[in-house]
Amino acid sequence: MVEDSFPARSPLPKDLRVFHDVARALTSSLDLDSILGAIMEQMEQFFEPESWSLLIVDEEQQNLYYAVAAGRSSQDRNLRVDMGEGIAGWVAKHGEAVIVSDPSSDPRFAAYAASVRCAICIPLRSRDQTLGVIELVNYRAATLTTETTAFLRVLCDYAAIAIQNVRAVERIQELTITDDCTGLYNSRHLFSVTESELERSRRFNLPFSLIFIDLDHFKRVNDLYGHLTGSRLLAEIARTIKHNVRGIDSAFRYGGDEFIVLLPQTGKDAALEVTQRLLHSLHETRYLLSEGLELRMLASFGIASYPEDGSTIQEIIGAADEMMYLVKNSSRGNIAVAQRGFIHER
DSSP states (O other): OOOOSSOOOOOOOHHHHHHHHHHHHHHHOOOHHHHHHHHHHHHHHHHOOSEEEEEEEETTTTEEEEEEEEEGGGGGTTOEEETTSHHHHHHHHHOOOEEESOGGGOTTTGGGTTTOSOEEEEEEEETTEEEEEEEEESOOGGGOOHHHHHHHHHHHHHHHHHHHHHHHHHHHHHHHHBOTTTSSBOHHHHHHHHHHHHHHHHHHTOOEEEEEEEETTHHHHHHHHOHHHHHHHHHHHHHHHHHTSOTTOEEEEEETTEEEEEEETOOHHHHHHHHHHHHHHHHHOOBOGGGTOOBOOOEEEEEEEETTTOSSHHHHHHHHHHHHHHHHTTTOSOEEETTTEEEOOO
């Protein structure tokens, strides 16, 4: 008879089981909500607070939003907390942990004494940067010991690692679909997005339109001022394009000095209005002012729409491209629409 050479597995102590569960969550998923949820569940079991929450710093808006919230904090899920506001905002601003046993005696938090008997708030830190905070309100006092406080700090480190990992993956994904020069989506991402839009439009019987843009005489800029200056010009023109389209629209650098704009749920007439706005904005803007230049640019525009100009992405791009070349080979600085021809802008 062959005996098992390994001893029977003994039950893990509670704190080791927690670390084991959290470590498994970190290594088995990149879904931030599920990872942070698992971490916060362990905190709830240890400290038994009336409410608990994890807030993440929004660097752009300089405030915090609730990523996880339970108990009374769940009512605040859609609210934002300004940096410095309340206990969580103070901790996020100063990057220091706070244990408040009597808010009424602390001038920083006396205003919250009516609803807060006691609170623990610890920042989630990485490389001297505060990523967020974990806040436990009205916990059981008996659960607060040196060991559990140390345990809480370790869980906060886990949460910070989770946030950093997810952000790193998001950044890598962003780099794979973004054009380095302009910051617009690249042509690889164009076909992924437009195929998804085509499928959605077919399913719900919706139109969409594409604008094909080719800059006029861009080669002269490269020849006169060099390719580095030409790249800066492309980046500035990309900002003009982004400024003149809606949030649901997508702009792509198709290649060289060519761009494509995808307009979901947009027919030809509305697409023409957007294109006219783009043409006029492009013409009125002075580019490369920081380099002592005041360049004015024109472009040739072609418009095509689903479903009337094609049933595939290749057909619709081809129709828009054909219209762009119709302009390019004649007047330039103008617009042509599939099945309609020129729109006389000048």
